[in-house]
Amino acid sequence: MSEEIESPRRGIMRYALAAIPLAVFVGFAAIAGKMLYDQDVNGLDVSAIPSALIGKQAPSLTLPALEGSNRPALTAGAIQGKLTLVNVFASWCVPCRQEHPFLKELAKDQRLTIVGINYKDRNDNALRFLGELGNPYDAIGVDPNGKAAIDWGVYGIPESYLVGPDGTILYKKVGPFDERSVMQDLLPAIEKASGKPQV
Numbered sequence: 787m788s789e790e791i792e793s794p795r796r797g798i799m800r801y802a803l804a805a806i807p808l809a810v811f812v813g814f815a816a817i818a819g820k821m822l823y824d825q826d827v828n829g830l831d832v833s834a835i836p837s838a839l840i841g842k843q844a845p846s847l848t849l850p851a852l853e854g855s856n857r858p859a860l861t862a863g864a865i866q867g868k869l870t871l872v873n874v875f876a877s878w879c880v881p882c883r884q885e886h887p888f889l890k891e892l893a894k895d896q897r898l899t900i901v902g903i904n905y906k907d908r909n910d911n912a913l914r915f916l917g918e919l920g921n922p923y924d925a926i927g928v929d930p931n932g933k934a935a936i937d938w939g940v941y942g943i944p945e946s947y948l949v950g951p952d953g954t955i956l957y958k959k960v961g962p963f964d965e966r967s968v969m970q971d972l973l974p975a976i977e978k979a980s981g982k983p984q985v
Contacts, residue, residue, distance in 0.1 A: 849927020860927025885962035
């Protein structure tokens with residue numbers, strides 16, 4: 787008799803245990819859906835992840851040049867005293883390709899210097915990428931093992947940091963630039979830091 791009573795209980799427990807992964811998946815899906823909803827409806831940029839480095843001195847830069855790019859190595863001297871956008875990119879990164887036209891436009895802005903950290907990439911692939919899409923960078927440093935990216939707190943690429951002339955990190959963008967993030971976030975940060983409106 788006791789076995790008959792325990793048998794349905796075991797069946798219920800099995801179903802309950804089997805339902806746990808489904809419940810976890812539904813929970814994650816709900817969170818992701820809420821974030822996308824907030825981004826679309828409320829105009830929130832979920833890629834604008836706060837950084838512990840904002841307001842602090844940028845990590846030092848001592849990266850060798852991308853051979854064949856005709857751009858100098860990425861050192862502290864390349865950004866010292868200049869309002870600089872530090873962009874982390876790679877040829878294998880699809881979103882890097884998507885944001886590249888915006889970087890080329892930004893390179894025309896006289897208030898700004900753009901430098902690149904080429905992340906875990908092959909030299910020939912990086913050169914092909916820049917040869918095909920254009921080179922917006924004033925200096926390019928290679929980061930073959932990702933050490934510089936760790937120092938900068940990179941979550942994933944592309945990622946960009948606006949660094950003031952005094953070396954302070956003013957703004958961070960995780961993910962690719964698009965028209966909205968450039969117009970609503972980056973350009974106002976450049977204007978504030980430079981004290982000059984866009985010409």
